[in-house]
Amino acid sequence: MSNLFTYTIRIADSALILGQRMAEWCSNGPTLEEDIALSNISLDLFGQANGFYEYAAQINGEKSADELAFTRNEREFFNYQLVEQTNGNFGKTIVRNFLYDSFIFLFYTELANSSDERISALAAKSIKEVKYHLRHSKNWLIRLGDGTDESNKKVQDALEELWQYTGELFEMDTIDTELMKKNIAIDVSKLRPKWNEMIDSTLKTAKLNRPEDGYMASGGKKGIHTECLGFLLAEMQFLQRAYPNAKW
Amino acid sequence: MSDKIFQEKIDAEKKIEPKDWMPEGYRRHLVRQISQHAHSEIIGMQPEGNWITRAPSLRAKMILLAKVQDEAGHGLYLYSACETLGVTRDELIQQLHDGNAKYSSIFNYPALSWADMGAIGWLVDGAAIVNQVSLQRTSYGPYSRGMIKICKEESFHQRQGYEIMAEMAKGTPEQKEMAQDALNRFWWPSIMMFGPQDSDSPRTGNAMKWKIKRQTNDELRQSFIDKTVPQAEVIGLTIPDPELKWNEKRGHYDFGEMDWEEFWNVVNGHGPCNKQRLAHHKRAHDNGKWVRNASQAYAQKQEKILKS
Numbered sequence: 001m002s003n004l005f006t007y008t009i010r011i012a013d014s015a016l017i018l019g020q021r022m023a024e025w026c027s028n029g030p031t032l033e034e035d036i037a038l039s040n041i042s043l044d045l046f047g048q049a050n051g052f053y054e055y056a057a058q059i060n061g062e063k064s065a066d067e068l069a070f071t072r073n074e075r076e077f078f079n080y081q082l083v084e085q086t087n088g089n090f091g092k093t094i095v096r097n098f099l100y101d102s103f104i105f106l107f108y109t110e111l112a113n114s115s116d117e118r119i120s121a122l123a124a125k126s127i128k129e130v131k132y133h134l135r136h137s138k139n140w141l142i143r144l145g146d147g148t149d150e151s152n153k154k155v156q157d158a159l160e161e162l163w164q165y166t167g168e169l170f171e172m173d174t175i176d177t178e179l180m181k182k183n184i185a186i187d188v189s190k191l192r193p194k195w196n197e198m199i200d201s202t203l204k205t206a207k208l209n210r211p212e213d214g215y216m217a218s219g220g221k222k223g224i225h226t227e228c229l230g231f232l233l234a235e236m237q238f239l240q241r242a243y244p245n246a247k248w
Numbered sequence: 249m250s251d252k253i254f255q256e257k258i259d260a261e262k263k264i265e266p267k268d269w270m271p272e273g274y275r276r277h278l279v280r281q282i283s284q285h286a287h288s289e290i291i292g293m294q295p296e297g298n299w300i301t302r303a304p305s306l307r308a309k310m311i312l313l314a315k316v317q318d319e320a321g322h323g324l325y326l327y328s329a330c331e332t333l334g335v336t337r338d339e340l341i342q343q344l345h346d347g348n349a350k351y352s353s354i355f356n357y358p359a360l361s362w363a364d365m366g367a368i369g370w371l372v373d374g375a376a377i378v379n380q381v382s383l384q385r386t387s388y389g390p391y392s393r394g395m396i397k398i399c400k401e402e403s404f405h406q407r408q409g410y411e412i413m414a415e416m417a418k419g420t421p422e423q424k425e426m427a428q429d430a431l432n433r434f435w436w437p438s439i440m441m442f443g444p445q446d447s448d449s450p451r452t453g454n455a456m457k458w459k460i461k462r463q464t465n466d467e468l469r470q471s472f473i474d475k476t477v478p479q480a481e482v483i484g485l486t487i488p489d490p491e492l493k494w495n496e497k498r499g500h501y502d503f504g505e506m507d508w509e510e511f512w513n514v515v516n517g518h519g520p521c522n523k524q525r526l527a528h529h530k531r532a533h534d535n536g537k538w539v540r541n542a543s544q545a546y547a548q549k550q551e552k553i554l555k556s
């Protein structure tokens with residue numbers, strides 16, 4: 001596996017897995033309008049995943065975009081652990097997405113300058129969508145944080161629960177550093193100060209407290225996941241696995 | 249007096265608008281019909297929503313999710329059309345939860361395989377289109393305009409469903425079997441979507457006079473069957489009705505007897521998924537309560553800040 005291939009499917013995997021989580025909201029939203037908004041976000045994410053998978057398929061030539069999505073095992077998925085976390089209540093979904101959206105917005109903004117034309121184009125296209133996702137999760141976080149005591153408690157609890165998955169967003173490994181030499185990849189560790197600013201100012205407006213940095217999970221980029229990913233994949237890949245010779 | 253003017257307007261094919269005078273019976277009939285239609289769009293999200301996370305390709309996933317999202321949009325338009333008649337969405341949802349409002353019985357059947365996504369799009373959206381195209385000419389302005397908007401999307405849904413069926417019908421033997429099985433299960437409930445036969449349909453009288461309904465249940469059903477039978481033939485699937493036969497003299501297909509006992513059972517709450525569908529809707533609504541409350545509390549706080 002080339003570094004470029006791995007780098008590309010990492011991006012695709014996070015988009016796909018979060019898209020899949022968001023799709024679980026369909027017909028379960030707190031209002032009809034919100035149901036539609038959540039589906040929109042999911043559709044954007046599937047579109048982004050598809051774009052990056054198609055490029056990865058081209059780089060590697062072994063598996064098509066669909067095969068990459070539907071026939072790899074848990075240990076071969078390289079998404080961040082944050083995005084695979086279950087939806088929980090609406091507040092947990094909002095917290096998870098806000099933590100991620102803030103990061104991925106900064107990430108794509110930098111990645112749009114990649115020397116790899118396809119990556120830079122895919123990133124540029126994603127920025128607009130992610131900007132909307134960030135506005136959505138941020139506005140909801142503020143509404144829920146500064147809404148009722150009940151809603152404030154629910155999102156604060158979710159923050160405490162999910163904080164441990166934010167550490168790995170800024171981890172670098174050799175694939176990143178190798179590709180950085182060619183100006184293809186970006187230095188995610190450098191996104192941290194800006195991300196901190198975004199998080200702190202929103203949490204303040206939302207009347208929420210930033211959790212202490214305690215245990216920080218790690219491993220998504222190496223294919224180490226939390227227990228919930230296996231169930232997600234089993235459901236998502238069921239048809240492709242059960243009927244390997246079928247075309248759909 | 250107003251009754252006469254009203255009927256003249258209807259007879260002259262003029263649309264009735266929210267502020268126009270209308271007989272109470274007309275208003276009541278519309279509220280019942282439009283809300284039932286809106287609830288059908290919303291409850292209809294569930295059987296297909298149930299397969300989004302299992303769709304077999306990225307493209308199929310996106311198409312299905314976008315389709316179900318469209319249905320949510322249709323529900324929104326229709327609730328708004330209903331609100332022009334003086335009922336709020338909250339009231340309508342309450343009626344649904346209390347069991348006082350109905351939705352199309354077709355959604356009380358389970359979606360058991362991926363082929364059902366094909367059958368539902370092809371047959372259920374297909375039947376809905378026949379009904380909705382006819383309703384584009386309905387006499388109530390907001391309802392008619394809603395139908396025009398909705399019909400465009402429904403024909404996409406129908407084509408996408410048919411495409412799934414066609415793809416599976418020419419696929420592996422297992423896929424073809426799934427496709428035929430889906431057709432077997434959805435055929436009769438689909439043609440019963442048009443409601444009871446005209447001879448048993450008590451409300452058709454006024455609805456036709458007021459031009460809320462433009463064609464009778466039997467006319468609509470016949471037009472759906474005539475359109476759909478050749479489509480099944482093209483992809484090599486068999487419609488599960490041994491009496492189905494082209495009638496040269498009538499210029500229509502003859503078809504077998506529908507099981508009206510089953511129909512009324514499902515309408516009256518005794519179908520395979522009636523309880524599940526309603527419970528799902530209530531659960532989502534109840535789970536969202538704290539979110540709606542928080543949203544309202546936040547808005548009130550902001551208003552206070554703006555005022556001070």
Ligand SMILES: [Fe+2]
Pocket residue numbers: 289318319322398402
């Ligand atoms: Fe619809």
Ligand SMILES: [Fe+2]
Pocket residue numbers: 319373401402405
């Ligand atoms: Fe539809």
